[in-house]
Amino acid sequence: MSMTLLEIYQSLRDLYGHRGGWPGETTDEIIIGAILTQNVTWKNVEKALHKLKENGLISMVEIYHTPAERIAPLIIPTRYYNMKAQRLKNFASFFHDEYSFSYPKMFNVDTATLRNQLLQIKGIGRETADSILLYAGGKLQFVTDAYTARLLGRLGFFTEKLTYDEQVARIVEQIPADVDLYQDMHAQIVHFSATVCKAKPLCGECVLRRSCASPSARC
Ligand code: SF4
Structure with missing residues (x-):
């Protein structure tokens, strides 16, 4: 069963808690x-x-x-x-x-x-x-990156090659316009991609597996 982007975010948030902003004191x-x-x-x-x-x-x-x-x-x-x-x-x-x-x-x-x-x-x-x-700046601007492209590609949200701006547009049309959500969702994706959905993914430990389109999820 496919999960929505918000459901994916909620699963990661349930797992890691609120991650929020970028590390830095100033x-x-x-x-x-x-x-x-x-x-x-x-x-x-x-x-x-x-x-x-x-x-x-x-x-x-x-x-x-x-x-x-x-x-x-x-x-x-x-x-x-x-x-x-x-x-x-x-x-x-x-x-x-x-x-x-x-x-x-x-x-x-x-x-x-x-x-x-x-x-x-x-x-x-x-x-x-x-x-x-x-x-x-706390501005309403979603950030995408190589981690986001890889994860959302594997989960079937990016089935074709998209430019950076197209990726952002694809994501923001599916989630509420909210700065805290944008910050936390991106932070969750980065953390999950660095620790579980890595270049060589650890699918056996993945909470998103049931929704994943990647062949490695079926191994
Ligand atoms: S099942 Fe594997 S490839 Fe799919 S999101 Fe999880 S870790 Fe990534």
């Missing part, structure tokens, strides 16, 4: 984490965040005033560290130039306009922009 830290996490495990991002904290560089103001060459060696565990150091600088420059380092000012802008602005920043793609909007 808005700066959430955004730095969102930029650093591309193509790397969260464990490695944590190592980089720790190093940045040790060196007093966990704020956009400090990043703005620090050369990329000094930031890069601190974020080596995140791979592509020179490129990611430059991305942090690019965001910090945008934040300075457009919003004078004010998050209330920045997140007061409507979601579509701000999303377009974030996507103009060199190195900030859709997944990063949407993570910033949803988790740092």
Whole structure:
């Protein structure tokens, strides 16, 4: 029997409890984490965040005033560290130039306009922009990623190849428009995909198995 997206979410929430927001004590830290996490495990991002904290560089103001060459060696565990150091600088420059380092000012802008602005920043793609909007800004913008695409592909929600924006549209048309739901659902999917529905899935332990279209669910 097929489960709806909301039923899938509820099963994961029953299993893990409310997971809610992005790990991070400040808005700066959430955004730095969102930029650093591309193509790397969260464990490695944590190592980089720790190093940045040790060196007093966990704020956009400090990043703005620090050369990329000094930031890069601190974020080596995140791979592509020179490129990611430059991305942090690019965001910090945008934040300075457009919003004078004010998050209330920045997140007061409507979601579509701000999303377009974030996507103009060199190195900030859709997944990063949407993570910033949803988790740092509390904006109504769902985030999808490789984990979400893999899980929902296996469960039969994405039967064809979809672009990032098509994936988001497919998901949000099936769930209520609610920021807490968007945050928690994405967080549940990421956690479940990292621990159970992995590249080599642990179907024997899966609470979604009865609804899964993947051949591995029948093994
Ligand atoms: S049954 Fe297996 S492939 Fe399907 S969702 Fe569960 S872990 Fe993933």
